[in-house]
Amino acid sequence: MINSSIFNFNAELFSNENLISAFKIFLSKPIEYRTQFLQNKYVNAFDGYSFLGQEDSLNQYSTDQLHSFVFSEFTKVDSFPKEFETYLKTEFLEVKKAVTTLELILLESLNNPEFTAIYKKYFGHMMSFNFYPKVTDNNATERLSMHKDVSLFSVFPYGLDKGLAYQNTINREKNLGVKNAIFGFKGFGAQYFLDDKLKGLNHKVNYDLTDNNERFSLAFFSIPKPNTTFTFKGKTFNSETFYTTYLNLF
Ligand SMILES: [Fe+2]
Numbered sequence: 001m002i003n004s005s006i007f008n009f010n011a012e013l014f015s016n017e018n019l020i021s022a023f024k025i026f027l028s029k030p031i032e033y034r035t036q037f038l039q040n041k042y043v044n045a046f047d048g049y050s051f052l053g054q055e056d057s058l059n060q061y062s063t064d065q066l067h068s069f070v071f072s073e074f075t076k077v078d079s080f081p082k083e084f085e086t087y088l089k090t091e092f093l094e095v096k097k098a099v100t101t102l103e104l105i106l107l108e109s110l111n112n113p114e115f116t117a118i119y120k121k122y123f124g125h126m127m128s129f130n131f132y133p134k135v136t137d138n139n140a141t142e143r144l145s146m147h148k149d150v151s152l153f154s155v156f157p158y159g160l161d162k163g164l165a166y167q168n169t170i171n172r173e174k175n176l177g178v179k180n181a182i183f184g185f186k187g188f189g190a191q192y193f194l195d196d197k198l199k200g201l202n203h204k205v206n207y208d209l210t211d212n213n214e215r216f217s218l219a220f221f222s223i224p225k226p227n228t229t230f231t232f233k234g235k236t237f238n239s240e241t242f243y244t245t246y247l248n249l250f
Pocket of ligand 1: 148149203
């Protein structure tokens, strides 16, 4: 299972209705309100809001056609906008638990109890929530440029709308299409921590002129908790060094 480009889990989707309403309310607030929650206001890894056109986001380019918000379990709920409080205190915990169960199934297929123990002790989750408004930039060719995620695994507990394309094992671009069940793929963390042969999936979001609709996307990322150090296969890993190595890819 771990060698496939895409992991298709036999698990029902969660509903993203409440979460999308919360994000819509947040995005309807003035920019002065929203920019109180930019990534430079948080200390933990990638947490925070990035707006469309922002020059200094950690996880998107200024030409990318989206607003995103990253929430992690490493930051106190009350540091995030109050629009998300109910979600973060309830559904987020339930979904995170389900995602962990699915990731443990993936790790089981690796048959490496040493790493599974490391995952349980040192890894946690963040959620990336992306909103792609209708594209109005005439120069835009894609909505999100090609990248690997920082995660060990990226899991989509709310399924997926059309638009996502990825490079398969022979570097051909494939459209993922609509997903109505939970799925996931490997991120940069898989090749970094586990095995360089387990390449993180390159993916992007295409812009289809004939189908220029609003689009939401939500993914859970497993990453090492901030300020952790552990040893695996005789090698010592540090979470901050890992985050920096990932950011240096861009
Ligand atoms: Fe991604």
